[in-house]
Amino acid sequence: xxxxxxxxxxxxxxxxxxxxxxxxxxxxxxxxxxxxxxxxxxxxxxxxxxxxxxxxxxxxxxxxxxxxxxxxxxxxxxxxxxxxxxxxxxxxxxxxxxxxxxxxxxxxxxxxxx
Amino acid sequence: xxxxxxxxxxxxxxxxxxxxxxxxxxxxxxxxxxxxxxxxxxxxxxxxxxxxxxxxxxxxxxxxxxxxxxxxxxxxxxxxxxxxxxxxxxxxxxxxxxxxxxxxxxxxxxx
Numbered sequence: 001x002x003x004x005x006x007x008x009x010x011x012x013x014x015x016x017x018x019x020x021x022x023x024x025x026x027x028x029x030x031x032x033x034x035x036x037x038x039x040x041x042x043x044x045x046x047x048x049x050x051x052x053x054x055x056x057x058x059x060x061x062x063x064x065x066x067x068x069x070x071x072x073x074x075x076x077x078x079x080x081x082x083x084x085x086x087x088x089x090x091x092x093x094x095x096x097x098x099x100x101x102x103x104x105x106x107x108x109x110x111x112x113x114x
Numbered sequence: 115x116x117x118x119x120x121x122x123x124x125x126x127x128x129x130x131x132x133x134x135x136x137x138x139x140x141x142x143x144x145x146x147x148x149x150x151x152x153x154x155x156x157x158x159x160x161x162x163x164x165x166x167x168x169x170x171x172x173x174x175x176x177x178x179x180x181x182x183x184x185x186x187x188x189x190x191x192x193x194x195x196x197x198x199x200x201x202x203x204x205x206x207x208x209x210x211x212x213x214x215x216x217x218x219x220x221x222x223x224x225x
Contacts, residue, residue, distance in 0.1 A: 045213065104160070107157045
């Protein structure tokens with residue numbers, strides 16, 4: 001079964017440093033998303049990406065965040081200057097024609113900011 | 115925007131009994147309602163979903179019901195087993211927009 005692959009599985013970084021979280025969506029999917037989950041809380045939407053541009057973003061997704069699809073397979077989330085409160089699980093997801101078609105999550109990257 | 119409420123936050127049931135988790139949503143334009151199971155350290159896994167043109171859907175021991183008028187939907191797990199223990203999230207979405215998740219239910223199956 002097709003999978004969304006995320007790397008690394010765990011990243012520890014110093015406050016103020018830049019991090020890049022990587023995702024390889026399912027190959028024929030067109031819509032890409034980042035979500036995050038602070039420990040013990042619900043999954044929250046960050047950003048959606050379609051046709052090489054951001055289609056929607058939440059208020060969490062401020063100027064410190066950016067997304068990119070640098071080639072035909074990768075989808076990245078960059079946090080420019082990490083803060084302690086950025087510590088969370090970050091999930092990438094992708095979907096096909098319309099969100100109900102194969103909306104699939106990756107297994108996540110646990111980001112710890114120290 | 116969409117708001118999804120989920121109850122209960124924790125649920126313990128004896129192995130073999132049924133478990134029911136309920137969600138309500140606010141946006142009448144939402145048309146797709148997935149349920150996710152999340153095990154420790156893993157991403158949400160889709161277990162069942164329902165679209166707004168359907169009232170009920172069943173897949174073996176799992177079923178979901180949708181009441182569009184009342185804007186609520188429920189997950190039913192019958193003949194529960196220890197491996198059903200996890201956190202369950204409901205979600206709602208319309209068209210190609212973002213998923214809005216409920217707050218989650220920690221289900222514990224007591225052997």
